[in-house]
Amino acid sequence: MISIDHIAVWSDNLYRTTADLSRATGLGSADGGYFPGLGLGQKLLSLGGHVYLEVESIVDHRMIAERAPMALELERQTANGDCFAGLCLRSDDLDEVAEFARHRGITPTADIAGGKVRMVPAQGSAPSVHAPDFRNAWLLGKPNLYHVPDLANHSSLLAPQPGTGDVRGTGLTAIELGGTEAELKDWLGDVVAPADLGVDIAYNGGPDGLYAVTFGTTDGPRTLRLNPITPRS
Template sequence: MIALDHIAIWSDNLYRTTIELSRMTGIGSADGGYFPGLGLGQKIISLGGGVYLEIESIVDHTMIAERKPLALELERQTAAGDCFAGLCLRSDDLDEIARFAAHRGVEVATGIAGGKEVMVPRQKRGKAAHAPDFLGSWLLGKPNIYYVADLDTHSSTLPAQPGTGDVRGLGVTSLELGGDEASLREWLGDIDPAELGIDIQFNGLADGLYAVGFDSTAGPQVIRLAPITL
């Protein structure tokens, strides 16, 4: 079954961005750890319903000093400020992901950054099968799909750190995307975006994510950022 999993936000300072988003929404944040192979650190803000914001920035200075491709791309994308980097779906059916990969003409990736794991406080989160590779989707302004068998160790379940916010997200209700419905359907193949159970609005601009609406214990809210630059 297909579902919305998480929304990636790129920042030049994940602490600043996370604090600003928590102050704006009232929702607390958790430490999401880092990707050793990418030099990315992350903070997590749960929007409820198994969906979370993944705020990312480069935290390993050697990636910047050595001008690694992802560090250069993130630097380029955030030159004008924070942006929505990726719209990430999930499925609990590996066959569904394999069919999507075949539709896109790619192989199912079986790890992150060449098999590197996500290192988080007190535990490791497993490698995630996904298609296409995240940059192969995000830089086109299109979603990719991750395999998530259950939500027991899902990042959306990480408890908010004390003092970061008391509001709880109650689930995503809407997305504003660039492009049009026909383009999204062509990208997804036999996956019906209506299965997400979310109101998807198209603004006809460049592909990418422009806004996410969600319910919360403080009432309905919307987060709007610039989309990734294609």
């Protein structure tokens, strides 16, 4: 079964953006760890229903000083503020990931440069097999697909750090995408229909990317609207 797993937000300041999102929504945040090979740190805000926001920024100053590719990309994408970087789907069936990869003409991968270091080591598992990688999905304004066989240790279940927010998410309900439904269907192929992703999808006909997310909370519905990623030409 395929559904939405998480939504990546790129920022030039991990802590500022996380605090801003918590203030705007009331949601608490957890520390998601970091990727040594990419210089990225993460904070996570659960939207409920095993969906979460993944806030990322460069936390390794050497990556900035050395003008590493990821640091340059983050700088480019966040020049006009925080942005929705990636819409990430999941499947509990590895065959579905393989089918999607075949449709996209690629090979699934579990490689993430340098791996990931989690602040709560027992949470999560080894890097998920996924397709395509972010360069060939997010940077095109398109979703990618991860193999998540077990939700028992899902990142959305990490307890928020005390004092970061008392509101709890009750589930993602709607998203706004650029492009058209026909274009998303073409991207996804036969692996899943957009209507079967479990949320209402509005298409604004603009450049590809994610523009807004709406979700329920214990304090009523919330909508977050950020810049979409600037698709790579």
